[in-house]
Amino acid sequence: MVKHAKPKGFYDTFERKSSQGGPESETTHYCPGCGHGTVHKLIAEALEDFGIKDRTVFLSPVGCSVFAYYYFDTGNIQCSHGRAPAVGTGVIRSLDDAVVISYQGDGDLAGIGTAEIVHAANRGENMAVFFVNNAIYGMTGGQLAPTTLLGQETTTTPLGRLADREGGPIHMSEMLDALDGPAFIERTSLSNAAGVMKTRKAVRKALTNQVERRGFSFVEILSPCPVGWKLTPIQSRIWIKDNMETIFQVKRFRDREEGSRGTGRMPLMGDEELKELLGSDHGEEARKGENLETECRVKIAGFGGQGVMSAGVLLANTAIGEGLEATWLPSYGPEMRGGTANASVVISDEPVGSPVVNRPTTLLAMNGPSLDSLEDSVITGGLIVVNSSLINRKVRRDDVKVVYAPVSDMAAEAGFLKGANVVMLSLYLLEKGVPGIQTLKTVIPKSIKKKELVEVNLKLVKAAEEFHAS
Amino acid sequence: MRKVLIKGNDAIVRGALLGGATHFFGYPITPASEIAQGAANLFTRSGRTFLQAESETSAINMIYGAASTGARVMTASSGPGVALMLEGLSYLAGAELPSVIVDVQRAGPGLGNIWPEQSDYNMCCKGGGHGSFHNIVLAPSSGQEMTDFAYRAFDIADAYRMTVIILTDAYVGQMMEPVGFPSAVRHGARKSWAVYGDESSRQNLISSIVMNQTGMAELNIMLQEKYARAARDLTDWDEIETEDAEFLLIAFGITSRVASTAVSHLRENGLKVGLLRPKTLFPFPSERIAELAGQVNLMAVAELNNGMMAQDVELAVRGGCDVRKYNWYGGMVPSADELASRVREDFNG
């Protein structure tokens, strides 16, 4: 009776490795005595025993195990160097029932991919990570790895790793154990048969966790690289015992026996629900009202908090409510940190060319600094509306029309200081005629969600009308 | 169709969702952050997936993973972030995975600033990463096109198994304009090559590694053929007043809007100036530009960089016409008057 044979988690023949047939297509590409083969075998056995080949998506890294996809009879994705945990995140966020395996070396996981593994672990992504720690870069020819031991000679530490120069070996299991996310963390060793059997257990545990969606499971395996270490396969196993195991404690760090993790996703919306969410309903098209005489390029400026942005949006909405074209461009980013803000609105009969307003036809100045900095930019024959509640001085130019209005006081009188922007906007519309103040009155209830605020704002429009009439 | 006043960046998110996007992996950066924020809200609420990655490097690799499973997946960033994605873009190209990337360009080099430039042109249109690859690059110039291009991008990406980059800029992203939405929601179909974690896709392999020279050469040749097919079928542009033009302005994105205003001013003054606005930057409307080179006396390329698109124009006209370069940097966007006066000088000079 066959007790142990080539596990069915492997392909029968490794055709991706060699289509020529012969022993080439039945052996691995690994050096004799390499630990990768042993770890592969333990994984392949579990895939077969648990019956999860169909569900499994295997991520091959960059390193000696770059060709892991030659061997595993599962869905396969080959990843860029170090990024497999991010790739796995993309996979598991798309396939709820997949068993995702990220197989990585120490250069891949603990060097170039440090950020990816830490954050996937911290998010507790549902994936099993098999971290083959062989203290060296095998594939590229035996260079220093983040896990290389102090004193260890590599091709880039020919005199041995020196703490003062390269720092010491990185302890990934301990590092990840500092995070809340992982469900399971264990470090094992391939130094002898007992270690291999412990590794087998840990591999099976990590995969069981995936079947049960228990979350992020991490197995660090101290593994021989005889060729990189310039030792025989037997010597290299002794070297693990004598040197690696004293630095990297073999231990189960965590085994959180909790229930399964959810996807964190809300129920999937159908098409109609989605369209409603996006507000992409197909209401009526605005009817074109009166034409403008010329394109209006309006700058609304003031402190942050005076509502200049929203006044701009209201203005643009009023314009499109009359079938006009409009653009709104905010000041944004760190520009906003200084406390001043401005919005540029262009209104036109034609599609708007540039939304940038360097030479406004109208300046709505809500505070002193805005008038100071923008007064000169207004075109000859343009309009400046000055918030005389906050600006004591007069406009210096005599080639523009100026309206002085205590818009902040008017808003305060109505019991809503924050509405000064609406008073200002109303005065602009009353001055220009197009778009009209009546349209603003229909836009306000659509744009403002709170009912009380709609009323106050309509009251402010009225106050502006009275001011304008006087 | 009723139009809603929204930001270009928000228009992208809505267009993408209507276009069938199911996954968004992103990392914040001004002036693209509203896209991530909008996606965080709307992808999440609609039962799709939004995840903020730890870096753009991770984001593009999450995209690689989700695209491997056949998902319609996207991200949005700006120059510094897109630069971090270049290795990933190369892998996506090699593995022929479809994805959609939005680049809301800001000024560079380095941290630069957050105002608009078009200086990611070469990075996006020439492939960007290592290897002989390309992305399809769409250049919207309005809120409406932000929605429309995002809506179409996923179909194109799937059809060509390529990355589609929506190359826009800070102003088109930040600006609000009235936008109408497409009425049908699109959905991606099951892909024969993708990995679904099930029996029928078990044999599938997503990979960009080809260890023999001939195989790698074949993959490259196949990619070039695909790019040629895209050039035949996807190249798109707009023309204004070109029929009798003696002078041709070429501009894309925000600059093309300024240019269109400038052209109408110049026409009012009797100058026969036309505008060609590429809507696809890769493939580039080289043939049409070559044709116009036989008609006009002079061309000028107006762009917010050091003449990157102008190089493609020069290649297209092959010396058949003089090409002037109008360049701005640092977030300086010319006014229509400024651009018109540059044209006037060259027109008369």
Place this chain on the structure above:
Amino acid sequence: MSGNRVEVNQDLCKACRVCVETCPQHCLELGSAINALGYQAVRFDSVDCTACGMCFYVCPEPGALTVIKGEDA
């Protein structure tokens, strides 16, 4: 006689000797013939095999070793 044995696929063994060192019953040894891959494949030659499977698990090659439990054991 247990009938337990280990079949060594002579073509697939890379002669790393890990199984030889691991086997508690010393059932395996390095052979002298050189296989197609260029290695002196391991040979099984013993009656003491308990079919414990240690050699199988430590062997890095997928198909080099098959452990068979004797029918009469």
